[in-house]
Amino acid sequence: MSQSPIELKGSNFTLSVVHLYDDQPEVIHRAMQEKMEQAPEFLKNAPVVINISALPVGADLPALHRAIESVGLRIVGFSGCQDEEQRNIVLKSGLPLLKEGKSQKVITQENKPTEPIFKKTRIINTPVRSGQRIYAPNSDLIVTNNVSAGAELIADGNIHIYGVLRGRVLAGASGDQESQIFCTHLNAELTSIAGQYWLSEKIPERFVGKAAKLRLVNNELTIETLV
Numbered sequence: 001m002s003q004s005p006i007e008l009k010g011s012n013f014t015l016s017v018v019h020l021y022d023d024q025p026e027v028i029h030r031a032m033q034e035k036m037e038q039a040p041e042f043l044k045n046a047p048v049v050i051n052i053s054a055l056p057v058g059a060d061l062p063a064l065h066r067a068i069e070s071v072g073l074r075i076v077g078f079s080g081c082q083d084e085e086q087r088n089i090v091l092k093s094g095l096p097l098l099k100e101g102k103s104q105k106v107i108t109q110e111n112k113p114t115e116p117i118f119k120k121t122r123i124i125n126t127p128v129r130s131g132q133r134i135y136a137p138n139s140d141l142i143v144t145n146n147v148s149a150g151a152e153l154i155a156d157g158n159i160h161i162y163g164v165l166r167g168r169v170l171a172g173a174s175g176d177q178e179s180q181i182f183c184t185h186l187n188a189e190l191t192s193i194a195g196q197y198w199l200s201e202k203i204p205e206r207f208v209g210k211a212a213k214l215r216l217v218n219n220e221l222t223i224e225t226l227v
Contacts, residue, residue, distance in 0.1 A: 015076065017195065018068065019051045023059035025067040032071045039190065039199050044072050049098055053080030061089050121157075128153065128167065138174075149189060158182065170197075172216075181214040182226060196221050 022028060036043050050068065052059065061078075069075055077098040078090045090097055122136040124143045130150030134141065141155035144162045151167035153159055156174040164185040172179030172194035179193055187209055191198050193216050204223065211226040 015047055015049050017049045017051050017079065018073075019054065020064065021054050023055045023064070025060065025063040028064055029067040029070060032068055032073065036071050036073075045074055047074050047076045049077050049079055050075055051080040052078060052086065053082065057083055057086060059086075061086065062093065065093060122155070127163075130167070135173075155179070161185075168192075171214075177216050177219065179215075183213075184211045184226070185209060186212045191221070193221060 018032075020028060022031075048068075050064070052061065052064075065075060075095060077096045079098045081087045081090060081097055087097060119137070119139040121140040121142055122134075124134060124141070125145060127145045128134060128143060128147040128151040130148045133152040133154065134143075136155040136157070136159075138156050140157040140159070141153060142160045142162070143153060146163040147153060147161055147165045147167040147169070149166040153161070153167065153169045154173050155171055156176060156179075157171070158180050159169050159171045159182070161169065161181075161183045165183045165188050167188065168190040169181055169183075169188055170190075170192040171181050175194050177194045181191055181193065186203065186207055187200075188203070189200050191203070191214055193214060196216060196219065198221055207223055207225070212223050213226045214221060214223050216222070
């Protein structure tokens with residue numbers, strides 16, 4: 001018997017979620033355009049999920065869809081639908097309805113939440129070149145070499161970089177707000193923990209090129225000297 005021409009496999013992808021707090025398409029368009037101008041190379045054609053949980057039920061979702069995609073983002077789904085009417089509008093658009101992972105719970109037979117199953121820490125000893133993307137699902141990531149501009153490090157847990165960091169680093173990719181970033185020479189294009197991010201210009205000048213630790217405090221990125 002010949003082998004099937006396709007194979008369906010599970011995988012993991014890191015997606016940004018855009019939370020909408022205004023239902024006026026022109027307001028959303030301006031806000032998204034400002035974000036795009038801050039990081040055009042990072043956000044151009046980036047896949048995003050749109051969370052509409054804060055919008056009124058009668059919001060014009062097709063118009064909001066057009067407003068967001070007109071700036072160069074690519075919507076791959078919606079989350080946070082409140083009622084059947086919104087659900088039907090989304091489904092008619094041909095896009096899926098998604099549930100954000102951090103709100104999901106797995107219950108055991110004893111009716112207790114299970115803890116995430118973390119794997120062994122992933123360690124990278126070679127330089128991470130521009131264009132490379134390294135992902136450590138359900139684990140921490142350690143890089144003992146330099147990370148070039150245009151490279152991307154992603155982990156569901158903590159990320160440690162024992163070299164010069166010039167690329168992008170995203171810790172807590174699955175929503176873990178306890179994750180942290182540790183770096184011996186910080187000069188990153190982008191730093192992110194559980195979806196909260198800073199572009200390079202947001203990093204305080206006194207920490208650029210220095211050893212630093214980033215973490216979330218009250219859901220906001222903070223930075224301190226790594227000693």
